[in-house]
Amino acid sequence: xxxxxxxxxxxxxxxxxxxxxxxxxxxxxxxxxxxxxxxxxxxxxxxxxxxxxxxxxxxxxxxxxxxxxxxxxxxxxxxxxxxxxxxxxxxxxxxxxxxxxxxxxxxxxxxxxxxxxxxxxxx
Numbered sequence: 001x002x003x004x005x006x007x008x009x010x011x012x013x014x015x016x017x018x019x020x021x022x023x024x025x026x027x028x029x030x031x032x033x034x035x036x037x038x039x040x041x042x043x044x045x046x047x048x049x050x051x052x053x054x055x056x057x058x059x060x061x062x063x064x065x066x067x068x069x070x071x072x073x074x075x076x077x078x079x080x081x082x083x084x085x086x087x088x089x090x091x092x093x094x095x096x097x098x099x100x101x102x103x104x105x106x107x108x109x110x111x112x113x114x115x116x117x118x119x120x121x122x123x
Contacts, residue, residue, distance in 0.1 A: 098104055
């Protein structure tokens with residue numbers, strides 16, 4: 001007996017029927033592995049596609065959030081400027097009212113009197 005015949009299934013006591021059944025089972029399992037590999041590859045491609053879609057959606061949401069924030073900050077600045085303008089206008093009206101009112105005349109007379117006293121004291 002040569003080395004190859006010692007390694008054959010028949011030399012180990014397996015029948016031709018067992019060998020044929022095993023060969024058929026190996027072919028069936030090989031086909032199942034091919035199907036599973038194909039399915040796995042399809043799932044990997046789908047996962048990659050979904051990951052890219054999620055990344056794109058996240059980027060879109062971030063851009064939208066930044067745009068909203070910028071618009072909000074711009075609107076806040078506009079409103080703050082309007083508020084300052086209103087406050088300045090209110091203060092200007094108050095100053096004008098005080099300057100034109102009876103109290104203003106009293107203070108103007110009082111200042112004139114004090115200035116006159118100062119001039120007299122300097123003489």
